[in-house]
Structure formats: structure tokens, C-alpha cells
Amino acid sequence: MRAFEYIAPTTVGEAVAALAGKGDRVRPLAGGTDLIVQLRCGLLDVDLVVDVKKISELNMVTYRPGEGLTIGAAVPCHRIVEHADIVRVYPGLVDAVGLIGGTAIKGRATMGGNLCNAAPSGDSIPAMIVLKANCTVVGPAGVRTVAVEHFCTGPGETVLGRGELLVSIHFPPPVANSGVCYLRFTPRHEMDIAVVGVGASVVLSADRPTISAARVAMGAVGPTPLYAEAAGAVLKGKAPSEESFAEAARLAQVAARPITDMRGTDAQRRHLVGVLTRRALRGAVERAKGGTANGR
Amino acid sequence: MAAKTRVSAKINGEQVEFLCEPRQSLLECLRDVLGLTGSKEGCNDGNCGACSVLLNGRVVNSCLVLGVEVHGQEVTTVEGLADWRGLHPLQQAFLDNAALQCGYCIPGILITSKALLDREPNPSEERIRTWLAGNLCRCTGYDKIVRAVQDAAVRLRQTGQEVNR
Numbered sequence: 396m397r398a399f400e401y402i403a404p405t406t407v408g409e410a411v412a413a414l415a416g417k418g419d420r421v422r423p424l425a426g427g428t429d430l431i432v433q434l435r436c437g438l439l440d441v442d443l444v445v446d447v448k449k450i451s452e453l454n455m456v457t458y459r460p461g462e463g464l465t466i467g468a469a470v471p472c473h474r475i476v477e478h479a480d481i482v483r484v485y486p487g488l489v490d491a492v493g494l495i496g497g498t499a500i501k502g503r504a505t506m507g508g509n510l511c512n513a514a515p516s517g518d519s520i521p522a523m524i525v526l527k528a529n530c531t532v533v534g535p536a537g538v539r540t541v542a543v544e545h546f547c548t549g550p551g552e553t554v555l556g557r558g559e560l561l562v563s564i565h566f567p568p569p570v571a572n573s574g575v576c577y578l579r580f581t582p583r584h585e586m587d588i589a590v591v592g593v594g595a596s597v598v599l600s601a602d603r604p605t606i607s608a609a610r611v612a613m614g615a616v617g618p619t620p621l622y623a624e625a626a627g628a629v630l631k632g633k634a635p636s637e638e639s640f641a642e643a644a645r646l647a648q649v650a651a652r653p654i655t656d657m658r659g660t661d662a663q664r665r666h667l668v669g670v671l672t673r674r675a676l677r678g679a680v681e682r683a684k685g686g687t688a689n690g691r
Numbered sequence: 692m693a694a695k696t697r698v699s700a701k702i703n704g705e706q707v708e709f710l711c712e713p714r715q716s717l718l719e720c721l722r723d724v725l726g727l728t729g730s731k732e733g734c735n736d737g738n739c740g741a742c743s744v745l746l747n748g749r750v751v752n753s754c755l756v757l758g759v760e761v762h763g764q765e766v767t768t769v770e771g772l773a774d775w776r777g778l779h780p781l782q783q784a785f786l787d788n789a790a791l792q793c794g795y796c797i798p799g800i801l802i803t804s805k806a807l808l809d810r811e812p813n814p815s816e817e818r819i820r821t822w823l824a825g826n827l828c829r830c831t832g833y834d835k836i837v838r839a840v841q842d843a844a845v846r847l848r849q850t851g852q853e854v855n856r
Contacts (some may be wrong), residue, residue, distance in 0.1 A: 396714040396715075397714065398693040398712060398713070398714050399693060399713055399714055400693055400713060401693075401696070401713035401757065401759050403760075424757075424760075426755075427755050427756065427757070427760075428737055428752075428755050431716070431754075431755050431756075431757070432736045432737060432755070434714075435735065435736070436736070444713065444757075446757075446760060448760075471749075473749065496737075496825065497740070497822075497823075497824040497825020497826070498750045498803055498806070498807075498822050498823075498824070498825055499737070499740055499743050499750045499751050499752045499803065499825050499826075500737060500752070500825060502746070502749040502750050502751045503751050503752070503755060503756070584821075584824075585821060585824030585825070586738070586824050586825050
């Protein structure tokens with residue numbers, strides 16, 4: 396690894412100043428499971444690494460009924476999947492974060508890093524999109540909020556400008572009769588990267604015969620994780636049936652822009668988008684009805 | 692070359708100080724600076740688990756941690772498992788079950804298994820296999836490893852021994 400300097404500031408302000416001062420020759424370090432690999436193999440070359448794990452805002456998990464959930468960008472995955480409130484209130488998020496890496500990776504890797512690394516296959520990102528999560532970003536010009544579906548702009552590319560730091564991710568409280576589910580396809584059950592991942596959220600009407608709102612998002616079928624807005628919109632007012640799920644799945648397939656690579660062909664991925672969209676919608680509806688099924 | 696930083700950490704229960712460059716991984720610091728060569732370098736990118744250590748009781752890949760990050764923290768390596776009473780029950784169970792061939796992956800597997808048994812005294816086979824999914828072994832095919840962890844869990848429950856020793 397090429398030499399670099401290391402600092403571990405304790406405030407957002409110090410971190411932003413350090414990041415802004417070095418332009419493209421600096422990176423924030425959270426879990427390091429992507430960054431250290433990229434530095435070691437020469438994909439990245441920096442003069443300064445800013446360890447953000449000592450900043451309290453980036454290390455907090457706060458859940459308040461009625462206000463929702465805020466997860467600091469440097470909170471490791473194990474704290475998310477073991478958090479009793481998150482497991483109970485946001486099981487769709489636990490589906491996704493629980494799939495990231497094995498035990499040792501979950502001990503370090505963060506959802507903030509998953510987002511900032513902006514891999515098209517990042518498992519937590521479709522789940523965050525369907526949960527309507529928003530990012531709090533602080534930079535030299537102040538604070539701004541970015542919806543997760545707008546955060547990634549290309550493979551490894553994000554909306555973050557010079558000196559900007561992702562501080563936390565906020566999830567609104569779930570509305571009544573809603574459910575979320577994330578599923579992915581991989582050849583190996585653990586320690587693998589999604590061939591396709593699909594997240595779905597549904598809100599059932601108060602008396603539950605119809606869907607009043609739905610969202611679908613997909614991973615590994617485009618240059619970024621994709622929000623398939625039409626696939627969710629078509630379900631509004633429909634019964635949660637196999638017919639309506641098939642219609643949503645078809646629209647998700649239309650929105651997908653898969654490529655052929657070492658993990659799968661474009662045709663296989665488009666097929667998987669259909670299968671996983673139907674299953675994820677089934678799982679989300681089960682959860683909305685109060686069950687815990689994950690659609691499998 | 693960046694200036695070396697002084698790092699103070701508790702390693703295997705002992706407070707130690709060492710000097711390292713920011714670019715040196717915890718694995719390099721353990722092996723090349725501190726002479727603790729039990730943790731192995733396999734892939735050096737977080738896939739194989741041979742370098743697994745406990746950082747404040749949590750399993751991490753020491754190849755994906757910078758040495759400077761452990762300042763003020765606690766690290767446990769395979770060298771920290773045995774004590775004056777002898778081998779840790781996990782180590783004894785691995786020997787008794789012949790759960791190793793070349794042995795290269797075993798320090799990481801022992802450390803990862805210890806973290807599981809510290810939390811869950813009676814894990815299912817599926818739980819053990821899932822927990823160890825980030826630790827690759829190219830010799831045994833895992834069955835003996837899983838049996839050894841189950842055996843160690845039985846021993847630890849029977850003796851009522853304090854697991855987190």
C-alpha cells in the first residue's frame with residue numbers, strides 16, 4: 396500500500412475541513428472493508444485517510460416511535476442486525492444488511508460505506524430506497540438532505556461533492572399496515588455479491604383489501620441501484636394478488652438495465668428481476684398483514 | 692513514507708505499545724511488528740478469514756483494519772486463547788476431532804468460533820456454518836470443523852467453565 400497520513404477527528408466540522416482541504420486525494424474511513432482493499436490494490440491513491448468512527452453523530456443509532464430511525468454512517472452492520480428495535484420495526488432492512496458479508500465483515504462494514512462505495516450490487520441500497528430513507532450530508536457549504544434513490548450516480552460515483560461527508564441515514568416511521576422485504580439471488584448463500592437484489596415495500600389500505608402504495612428497487616441491474624417507480628405505482632388501488640405482482644414484476648423488468656458479466660447474463664438477470672420482484676412483494680404483503688414471512 | 696505513529700493497545704490481555712505507519716494493516720502489525728504470527732495472511736482482501744482476530748470482542752478481518760485504528764482498543768489473537776490452565780477447550784476439541792489438515796485457516800476459525808460460543812453456548816449446526824461462512828478452509832470440507840465447534844460447545848457447557856476467559 397502507498398503511504399498516506401491518518402487522522403481520526405472527533406467532530407463533523409473537523410472531518411469536513413480535512414476532507415475539503417485535500418480534494419480528490421482524501422477519503423473518509425468507516426469500516427474499511429472496501430476502502431482498504433481499494434487502497435491496497437491501487438484502485439485508489441490518497442494522501443490522507445480520515446477515520447470517521449470517533450465522531451459521535453456517525454456512530455449513533457436512534458429509534459423513536461413516531462420519529463423513525465437514524466443510523467450513523469459509521470455504524471457497523473452487526474449493530475444494525477442485532478438492534479432489537481430495528482429487528483422489530485424495520486425487518487426489511489435487516490434482510491438486506493444481514494446479507495452483507497460474513498461475521499467479520501459485519502463486524503466492520505457500514506451501511507454508510509455501502510452507500511458511498513456505490514456498487515450497483517450494494518445490498519442495503521434497494522432496501523433503503525423502498526424504506527424512503529434520506530441521507531444527511533454535511534459539507535463546507537452546510538447541511539443538505541439527499542434521498543437514497545438519488546445518492547448514487549454511477550458505479551462508485553455519488554452526489555457527494557468536495558469536502559462533503561455522509562453523516563447519517565434517516566428512515567421515517569413505518570405507516571400502519573405496511574411491510575418491507577429484500578431478497579437477492581446469489582450462487583452461494585453467504586459471502587457473495589448479488590446477481591440481482593430486489594427490495595419491495597407495500598402499504599395496505601386500512602381495511603386491507605387493496606394496496607394503497609408500493610415501492611420497488613433493484614440492485615445489480617444497472618450502473619446504480621435503481622428505483623423502479625412504475626413497478627410500485629401500478630400496484631396502487633390493486634388487490635395484493637399474483638396478477639398484480641406479475642404486472643409490477645413486468646414493469647420492474649422494463650426498468651432494469653442489466654449487463655452480462657462474470658456473475659450472470661443480462662437475460663438471466665432480467666428473469667431474476669421478475670422472480671424476485673414477485674417474491675419480495677409477497678414477503679412485504681405478509682409483513683404488512685402482521686406475519687414475518689420473507690417471501691421465500 | 693509517512694511518519695510512524697505510536698499505538699497503545701491491549702493485545703491478548705497485555706498493554707503494549709508499538710510503532711507503525713498508517714498504511715500498515717493490523718495483520719502486518721501483529722505479525723511483523725509484534726511477532727504474533729498466529730494470525731495468517733490468506734487473501735489480504737477480506738474474503739478468506741485466515742487473519743480473523745477479535746477487536747473489542749468482535750470478529751474482524753485484521754487485514755482490513757489499519758494498525759493505527761486499534762489505539763486504545765482491545766485485540767485478541769489465537770495466541771490469547773490458551774492460558775495457564777492449558778489449551779482453550781476449542782483448541783482441544785479441534786485436536787481431538789482432527790479438525791485440521793494444513794492448519795492455515797485454523798487460527799481464524801478458532802477466533803471466529805470463540806466469538807460465537809462467547810455469545811451462544813448452544814448454537815445449531817446451521818448457525819455454526821453461517822457464522823463461519825467468512826472463514827475458508829480448502830482441506831477438510833468443514834464437517835470436522837463444525838463437529839469440533841459443537842464438541843467444544845458441549846465441553847464448555849458441561850464444565851460450566853467461564854467461556855469469556
